[in-house]
Amino acid sequence: MANISMTETVLQCHPLSEKGFVDALAVHVDRAEAGLLQIKYTLHGVIDEIHLPEVTQPERTDELWKDTCFELFCGRADDGSYVEFNFAPSGRWAAYAFTGYREGMTELACAPPQINCTAGAGIFEMTVTMDLPESLRTADVMAGFSAVIADKDGRTAYWALAHPPGKADFHHKDCFPLQLEARSAA
Numbered sequence: 001m002a003n004i005s006m007t008e009t010v011l012q013c014h015p016l017s018e019k020g021f022v023d024a025l026a027v028h029v030d031r032a033e034a035g036l037l038q039i040k041y042t043l044h045g046v047i048d049e050i051h052l053p054e055v056t057q058p059e060r061t062d063e064l065w066k067d068t069c070f071e072l073f074c075g076r077a078d079d080g081s082y083v084e085f086n087f088a089p090s091g092r093w094a095a096y097a098f099t100g101y102r103e104g105m106t107e108l109a110c111a112p113p114q115i116n117c118t119a120g121a122g123i124f125e126m127t128v129t130m131d132l133p134e135s136l137r138t139a140d141v142m143a144g145f146s147a148v149i150a151d152k153d154g155r156t157a158y159w160a161l162a163h164p165p166g167k168a169d170f171h172h173k174d175c176f177p178l179q180l181e182a183r184s185a186a
Contacts, residue, residue, distance in 0.1 A: 007029050007031075008026065008028040009026065009027055009178060010024065010025070011025040011026065011027060011145065011147065011160055011161055012159065012161070012162065012163065013157055013159050014158040014163050014167075014168040015163070017157040017158045017159075017168065018151075020155075021045050021046045021049040021157070022043060022045040022157050022159070023044045023045045024044045024045070025042070025043050025147055026041075027040070027042075027145040027161075028040040028042070029143075029145070029180065031181070031182075032183055034137055035131055035133075035134075036129070036130075036131055037072075037128075037129070037130050037131070037180075038127065038128070038129045039072065039127070039128045040125060040127045041126045041127075041145075041147060042123065042124075043124040043147075043149070044122055044123055045122065045124075047119055047122060047123065049152055049153075050068060050149060051150045052068055052089045052117075052119070053089055053090035053092075054090060055091055055117075056090045056091060056092065058091035058112060059091075059092055059093075060092070060095070060107075061093070061094060062094055064086040064088045064092060064093070064094055065086060065148050067148070067150050068089060068150045069086050069088045070088075070128070070145075070146075071085060071087070071144075071146045071148070072084070072087075072144070072146075073085075073144040073170055073176055074132070074142065074143040075136070075141060076136070076140075076141060077141075080101065081097070081104075082171075083096065083098070083108055083136070084096045084171070087113060088115075089115075089117050089126060091115050093113050093115065095107070095108035101172070108133060110130075110131065111130075111131055114128065114130070115128050137182075140179055140181050141179070141180050142173075142177070142178070142179055143176060143178045144160060144161055144162075144175040144176040146158070146160040146161070146175060161176075161178055162174050162175055162177045163175065
């Protein structure tokens, strides 16, 4: 039987964000052996007001954070390096590695994630299935789940598990409060 860790948590809207079009945002994550993650972001709100990029060919794309996108930041607790993944409702994605806080950014070599979205009255869900990088697959990692939610009028709300003081900054280690324990086939 596979060894799986499941966690569900609620994201918080940054106090300086305009959150009127989003009521709540939750994340459910399953971490299986070999670093496989399945992440489900569930957004409740006025879905018709949210700008959801049009579904297109899934491909690696930079600057997804300029529109509605969902994110994962993670790294080892004992190391300043970390990785960032961006997932857009369009199916586009991005992945970067950093040597330290906003330093040494490089494109992270990885397999494309699988992104699936559903929307209904008052709810939008995005499910992402992905592999952690080799260096994190068998390690406990500190994770930060976040989202940039843009509406059709140009307002933006920043959501994360936790926020450091000041402006929204998902790269800050305060935004990585969730420990995802390593799993093995057992």
